[in-house]
Amino acid sequence: MIDAEHLARLPARAENGLLHAFIECPKGNTHKIDLDKKLGIFRWAIELPQGLTFPANFGFIPATMAPDGDALDVMVLTGGPLPSGTLVDIRPVAVLRMEQEENGEMVRNDRLVGVPPLSQTFGEIERLDQLRPTMLWELGVFFEVYNRLINRKVEILEPGNEEDAAELAEKAIASKQDKNG
Structure with missing residues (x-):
């Protein structure tokens, strides 16, 4: 089980200094899946329209708190899907x-974009300018369509670079620590 007690023990960072990313929705998934922290299981949230899939693995950074009060959302770039419940070490490279x-x-509800250094496809990427030029635009289009599906307005802003991503993560880690005292 992956309940709130287990999640509370997960640190934001691995021993190697990289961020931990907990995957909820695999890349290519046609369904939004959320971790139900009370029940300790994954819960189906919504089916995406035909032809729409998650463009990257989607999840959150444990032991963080974003400005919206939830854990910091993360999009993990890999060559293929990571199963729901996977914990993966990532390097922050951009902010959607x-x-x-x-x-x-x-x-604001920014998404950190990260890469696992051991990914054969994205592992050598360290900076926003190393991503293909349309990558952040594609992630933004996904969120525009997804939010339209649930009748929520969204506006995609200029992306942030790797320094912005590291700062976003540090603020979210500090916010969680401040809340827990």
Whole structure:
């Protein structure tokens, strides 16, 4: 089981200094899957429209708190899907900056973009400018369509680079530590 108690013991960083990413939705998945922390199981959330799939592995960084109050969302770039429940060490390389409507107002809900150094496809990428030029645009288009599906307005902003990604992670780690005192 992967319940709140187990998740609370997962650190944001691995011993090697890389960030831990916990995968909820595999790349290529046609269904949104969420971890139900109370039950300790994965819960089906929604089916995507035909032809729409997750463009990267989607999950969160444990032991973090983003400005929206949830753990920091992460898109993990690999050559193939990672199973739900996988913990993978990643290097932050970019930020998909976005605002989404919550209770009638637009709020930031950025996604960290990371790569596992051992990935044969993306492992050597260390900076935003090493990604193919359309990568962040494609991730943004996915979130625009996904949010339209659930009747939520979203605006994709200019992407952040690897320094912005590292700063986003550090702030989310510090926010969680501050909350836990």
